[in-house]
Amino acid sequence: MRRCNPCVLVLASVCAITLLADSAAQAQVAPKPRITRASELPAFSYALTGNMEAFVRAGTSAPTLALGAAVRRDIESVLRTYDIADPGLIRSLKASLTQIAMLEGRNEDALRLIEERSGLSSRFASRLLTGINPRAIIAAQRAQQDITAPAYADAVGRELNTLLRALPYDSVQNDLREAKSSFAFMTDGLVVGPIRGQTQQLVDQQGTVSLVVARDLLATAYTLRFELPIKPTLAAAYDTVLAGRTIADKTDIWKERSVTFTTSDALSPVVVGIWDSGLDTALFSSQLLRDIRGRPVIMGFNQFIEPQNTPTARISSELLARRDEMNRIFKGIGDLDANMDTPDATFVRDRLASLPPDSVPIYEEWQSQWNGYTHGTAVASVAVSGNPAARIVLGRMQFSNAAIPDPCPSRANAEREAVMLARMVQHFRTNKARVVNMSWMRPEYGFVSELERCASSLTAAERAAIARYAVDTLKRTMTASMRAAPEILFVAAAGNTGQDTEFNDFALRIDLPNMLIVGAVDRAGDVVSFTNTGPLVKLFANGYLVETRVVGGGTEASSGTSFSAPGVVNTVAKMLAVQPTLTTAAIMEILSRTA
Numbered sequence: 001m002r003r004c005n006p007c008v009l010v011l012a013s014v015c016a017i018t019l020l021a022d023s024a025a026q027a028q029v030a031p032k033p034r035i036t037r038a039s040e041l042p043a044f045s046y047a048l049t050g051n052m053e054a055f056v057r058a059g060t061s062a063p064t065l066a067l068g069a070a071v072r073r074d075i076e077s078v079l080r081t082y083d084i085a086d087p088g089l090i091r092s093l094k095a096s097l098t099q100i101a102m103l104e105g106r107n108e109d110a111l112r113l114i115e116e117r118s119g120l121s122s123r124f125a126s127r128l129l130t131g132i133n134p135r136a137i138i139a140a141q142r143a144q145q146d147i148t149a150p151a152y153a154d155a156v157g158r159e160l161n162t163l164l165r166a167l168p169y170d171s172v173q174n175d176l177r178e179a180k181s182s183f184a185f186m187t188d189g190l191v192v193g194p195i196r197g198q199t200q201q202l203v204d205q206q207g208t209v210s211l212v213v214a215r216d217l218l219a220t221a222y223t224l225r226f227e228l229p230i231k232p233t234l235a236a237a238y239d240t241v242l243a244g245r246t247i248a249d250k251t252d253i254w255k256e257r258s259v260t261f262t263t264s265d266a267l268s269p270v271v272v273g274i275w276d277s278g279l280d281t282a283l284f285s286s287q288l289l290r291d292i293r294g295r296p297v298i299m300g301f302n303q304f305i306e307p308q309n310t311p312t313a314r315i316s317s318e319l320l321a322r323r324d325e326m327n328r329i330f331k332g333i334g335d336l337d338a339n340m341d342t343p344d345a346t347f348v349r350d351r352l353a354s355l356p357p358d359s360v361p362i363y364e365e366w367q368s369q370w371n372g373y374t375h376g377t378a379v380a381s382v383a384v385s386g387n388p389a390a391r392i393v394l395g396r397m398q399f400s401n402a403a404i405p406d407p408c409p410s411r412a413n414a415e416r417e418a419v420m421l422a423r424m425v426q427h428f429r430t431n432k433a434r435v436v437n438m439s440w441m442r443p444e445y446g447f448v449s450e451l452e453r454c455a456s457s458l459t460a461a462e463r464a465a466i467a468r469y470a471v472d473t474l475k476r477t478m479t480a481s482m483r484a485a486p487e488i489l490f491v492a493a494a495g496n497t498g499q500d501t502e503f504n505d506f507a508l509r510i511d512l513p514n515m516l517i518v519g520a521v522d523r524a525g526d527v528v529s530f531t532n533t534g535p536l537v538k539l540f541a542n543g544y545l546v547e548t549r550v551v552g553g554g555t556e557a558s559s560g561t562s563f564s565a566p567g568v569v570n571t572v573a574k575m576l577a578v579q580p581t582l583t584t585a586a587i588m589e590i591l592s593r594t595a
Contacts, residue, residue, distance in 0.1 A: 043460030059225035086503035099222040136160035160237040180238040193360025260386035267389035273436030276376030278312035300396035334557030368401040378548035383566035389577035408454035414470035418477035425481035439562035442507035474507035493561035501534030541567035
């Protein structure tokens with residue numbers, strides 16, 4: 001029998017171990033593919049058939065749990081495989097994993113995911129409030145596992161009260177008000193209505209849904225199982241902590257910074273461009289730029305990118321007849337966000353609670369159309385407030401507000417829209433605008449969402465490619481057009497999804513010396529939960545419950561970066577009314593130095 005040389009065996013083993021260690025080290029240091037924009041995420045689809053309302057109502061049934069397992073597998077694969085540049089997206093994906101864990105009864109995993117999500121937030125209030133409702137629900141289940149028992153709801157209320165009262169109120173009050181306000185929209189009709197309508201239509205047409213839609217289905221199943229049945233208990237806990245305190249309790253830093261001119265002041269006229277959905281010219285009669293015949297100067301396009309030089313969009317007579325009702329709804333929503341118990345707030349709560357699921361699609365379409373119809377009026381009222389020297393030149397655009405977008409995004413439509421954008425910039429130049437407000441974005445995710453509804457036969461990759469092409473085309477045109485108009489300062493809204501603008505691309509994410517992107521803070525200067533941020537978001541202004549004018553007269557409280565951008569425009573227009581020779585570079589320097 002041949003004997004082995006023990007020294008050779010040892011050396012061979014050491015070499016093998018060394019080689020394995022080197023391979024493991026290489027595997028550890030190999031960088032993950034980095035995802036820097038939403039369109040780079042891998043696409044997933046899930047086969048679904050049947051009644052989607054029944055699917056979400058049976059939250060722990062085998063089909064729902066099977067979808068949850070598939071979504072969980074794909075999300076975990078994405079998080080494991082890729083280096084995602086946007087912490088907000090990671091938080092969002094882990095929120096879906098949290099809901100799936102609770103549907104599957106894996107409460108300890110859900111708590112771990114909540115902690116991970118909390119650690120990813122850059123906002124102090126967000127870190128404190130992440131997953132606070134699920135935490136209370138999970139704690140209550142330890143004492144009372146029957147979630148249909150009255151004792152369970154009582155236990156959730158006690159747990160949530162304890163968690164909320166331990167928070168530093170001054171740091172989280174805006175978020176608490178928003179959370180309480182959201183319960184008005186948590187009704188059976190509003191939760192199930194979109195599933196019964198739009199989602200069902202997608203499933204019937206193509207038999208598959210995207211990851212985004214699948215996550216929405218699972219979120220609905222979670223809401224129906226865990227939160228909607230105890231909504232009064234959850235709302236009462238927030239109400240107890242807020243105890244009638246409203247946004248008015250916060251110090252208003254903007255009053256002392258506000259300047260109001262009168263017609264007796266020595267001012268120079270300044271042309272302000274409002275590039276939006278239109279406006280009620282009757283409210284701004286003395287502040288409109290007019291042509292030689294005395295007519296307001298307007299360039300407008302309808303949703304089909306056809307010229308339509310009217311001050312407002314053309315909407316149905318049925319919706320127009322509901323003007324007072326729609327204005328009251330929007331005012332009531334603002335009152336709810338401010339935690340003000342007003343007749344309008346009560347009207348909204350009652351109106352939403354009475355909506356059956358089948359009425360939700362038409363209600364949401366009306367609300368979307370009315371928002372588009374009135375948006376420019378609200379924006380203009382902020383931009384020219386307190387400045388009789390301001391002269392509005394209107395550039396009006398209109399987009400589809402239907403459940404199924406018409407027209408559907410395409411490369412051809414993107415090219416036509418780009419031509420329209422270039423014409424609009426030239427319109428403002430021709431009429432000597434010095435500052436232009438643009439409270440719109442045309443984001444990549446918006447194009448994807450529209451394509452999912454109107455081009456379901458395309459693959460997810462094809463839809464993503466069209467969205468990418470559209471944003472790139474519009475951005476390229478806007479960059480060239482604005483660069484050719486250095487005398488105009490363009491001011492854009494950062495957006496309201498609470499995300500990083502570097503990751504979630506949009507047509508106006510442009511870095512030019514005459515371009516400003518504005519985020520939102522509240523009346524005390526605290527950053528609000530919804531504002532987008534990023535390196536190009538260089539200024540913040542009040543965008544939380546800002547007093548705005550409504551079509552037909554009256555006021556309401558409006559929130560969004562749509563209303564922080566015209567706050568900056570207002571300042572610039574007043575600077576120019578006093579000192580009309582200021583250059584765009586000088587204005588930018590003053591804003592950067594003093595804001």
